Amino acid sequence: MTPGSMTAQNCLFCRIVDRQVPSHLIYESDLAVGFTDIKPQAPVHALFVPKRHVHDIQETGPADEASLLELIRAAKKAAKDLGVAESGYRLVINCREDGGQTVDHLHMHLLGGRRMTWPPG
Numbered sequence: 001m002t003p004g005s006m007t008a009q010n011c012l013f014c015r016i017v018d019r020q021v022p023s024h025l026i027y028e029s030d031l032a033v034g035f036t037d038i039k040p041q042a043p044v045h046a047l048f049v050p051k052r053h054v055h056d057i058q059e060t061g062p063a064d065e066a067s068l069l070e071l072i073r074a075a076k077k078a079a080k081d082l083g084v085a086e087s088g089y090r091l092v093i094n095c096r097e098d099g100g101q102t103v104d105h106l107h108m109h110l111l112g113g114r115r116m117t118w119p120p121g
């Protein structure tokens with residue numbers, strides 16, 4: 001499947017946005033939703049996605065700028081709500097194969113609650 005060819009109908013995160021697939025929602029606005037990761041890699045692990053389907057960060061254009069900003073705004077709020085704003089956290093966007101992207105709808109990870117290592121694997 002080439003980037004951008006997946007329709008919203010068979011996209012897992014579009015289905016989460018539409019409540020067709022259950023998730024633990026922690027944030028919602030006109031432009032974005034946030035929910036906890038099904039396989040957490042840290043004590044705090046949440047995902048933030050634009051409501052409008054876009055395959056990955058490389059595919060975004062001027063029409064996505066407001067929702068990109070919203071992902072960061074949402075993550076900052078969630079970091080506070082989930083108690084990691086002071087201790088710190090990591091925001092990650094994996095892009096395509098070498099970036100380790102496994103779900104083909106742009107998403108940003110919020111990871112916190114433990115000391116992150118560098119470089120990432």
Ligand code: 5GP
Pocket residue numbers: 012023024035036037038039040047093094100101102103104
């Ligand atoms: P990626 O590897 O694409 O950057 O991240 C995809 C993330 O989505 C992974 O951390 C994975 O655990 C999470 N994930 C995959 N399927 C589901 C699901 O059905 N529900 C939730 N909440 N997270 C999922």
Ligand code: ZN
Pocket residue numbers: 007008011012013014015052053054104105
């Ligand atoms: Zn989608």
